[in-house]
Amino acid sequence: MVQAEIKRIARDIRTMRTRGAGKIARAAARALKLEAATTRAKTPAEFLRELDDISSLLLATRPTAVSLPNAVRFVILGAKRERGADLQTLRRAVISRADEFIRDSRKAVERIGEIGARRISNGDVVLTHCNSDCALAVIKTAFKQGKRIEAFVTESRPMRQGLISVRELSRAGVPTTLIVDSAVRHFIRDIDKVIVGADSIAANGAVINKVGTSQIALAAHEARVLFFVAAESYKFHPGTLVGRLVKIEERPPKEVANPKRFPGVKIRNPVFDVTPPDYVDLIITERGIIPPSAAYAVIQELFEWRPGEELV
Ligand code: RUB
Numbered sequence: 429m430v431q432a433e434i435k436r437i438a439r440d441i442r443t444m445r446t447r448g449a450g451k452i453a454r455a456a457a458r459a460l461k462l463e464a465a466t467t468r469a470k471t472p473a474e475f476l477r478e479l480d481d482i483s484s485l486l487l488a489t490r491p492t493a494v495s496l497p498n499a500v501r502f503v504i505l506g507a508k509r510e511r512g513a514d515l516q517t518l519r520r521a522v523i524s525r526a527d528e529f530i531r532d533s534r535k536a537v538e539r540i541g542e543i544g545a546r547r548i549s550n551g552d553v554v555l556t557h558c559n560s561d562c563a564l565a566v567i568k569t570a571f572k573q574g575k576r577i578e579a580f581v582t583e584s585r586p587m588r589q590g591l592i593s594v595r596e597l598s599r600a601g602v603p604t605t606l607i608v609d610s611a612v613r614h615f616i617r618d619i620d621k622v623i624v625g626a627d628s629i630a631a632n633g634a635v636i637n638k639v640g641t642s643q644i645a646l647a648a649h650e651a652r653v654l655f656f657v658a659a660e661s662y663k664f665h666p667g668t669l670v671g672r673l674v675k676i677e678e679r680p681p682k683e684v685a686n687p688k689r690f691p692g693v694k695i696r697n698p699v700f701d702v703t704p705p706d707y708v709d710l711i712i713t714e715r716g717i718i719p720p721s722a723a724y725a726v727i728q729e730l731f732e733w734r735p736g737e738e739l740v
């Protein structure tokens with residue numbers, strides 16, 4: 429039986445109390461660790477079945493951020509590699525893989541901040557969209573290094589996660605301007621660099637991030653403003669190597685407007701979109717900076733995939 433605390437972690441992801449691809453991934457690893465620490469399973473098979481149930485529960489919460497299945501895969505593959513091991517060994521393997529994922533993912537954000545900050549120059553005005561720990565790490569690190577920079581942040585309708593970014597940046601001392609999403613093109617000529625996070629990165633270098641990202645990329649492209657993506661390597665999507673498409677989550681219409689006030693009107697609420705690789709200048713990962721065209725090679729290496737193989 430899935431325990432209450434694990435159900436709460438899943439519910440928090442679904443309702444966006446826990447949000448942002450990195451935080452979602454860490455919450456999933458925490459749920460699996462919790463199960464390993466408290467399970468009442470009597471046999472390894474029973475324990476593995478429980479892990480499968482929890483994975484299904486977690487994976488059903490939100491479909492777009494590949495960080496979630498990648499985190500689950502990382503933790504569970506660790507246990508599955510201990511084939512034939514006793515229950516205690518399996519439990520320990522899950523706990524240590526979950527700890528490793530959480531620790532490495534925090535370090536990755538820090539490292540991305542350091543690597544990305546090298547691409548921010550003194551005097552830059554940087555625009556970010558929504559709320560990404562990775563994108564903010566780059567801006568905050570550059571600022572801490574003494575670069576005199578400014579940030580523009582979009583509101584990010586309908587859930588207004590831009591307000592979280594605005595608070596975080598101004599608390600860090602960065603001079604920050606809040607704008608509505610539709611004002612991006614109006615201001616784009618005042619911007620030196622755009623930096624956003626990612627929920628998934630496809631094998632062709634396309635970036636899936638908060639809805640509106642692709643419009644910003646288009647405006648940046650038109651104005652010849654650099655467009656950077658900051659993302660840990662677990663945001664690369666292995667399924668896209670073999671032609672799977674990233675599912676774009678559509679959330680309830682009521683997040684946009686109260687449907688009762690507009691009878692007969694259809695309200696659509698896709699919460700992510702796809703930015704083609706042509707509009708992305710570079711991707712900042714904890715392993716270094718890559719052009720979007722290198723995404724294929726990165727995924728192949730990370731997931732040890734050979735053409736023709738099935739992905740587990
Ligand atoms: C958040 C969002 C963020 C990415 C990356 O969407 O699109 O840009 O998840 O964030 P939502 P991070 O609010 O719908 O989850 O860099 O923190 O992983």
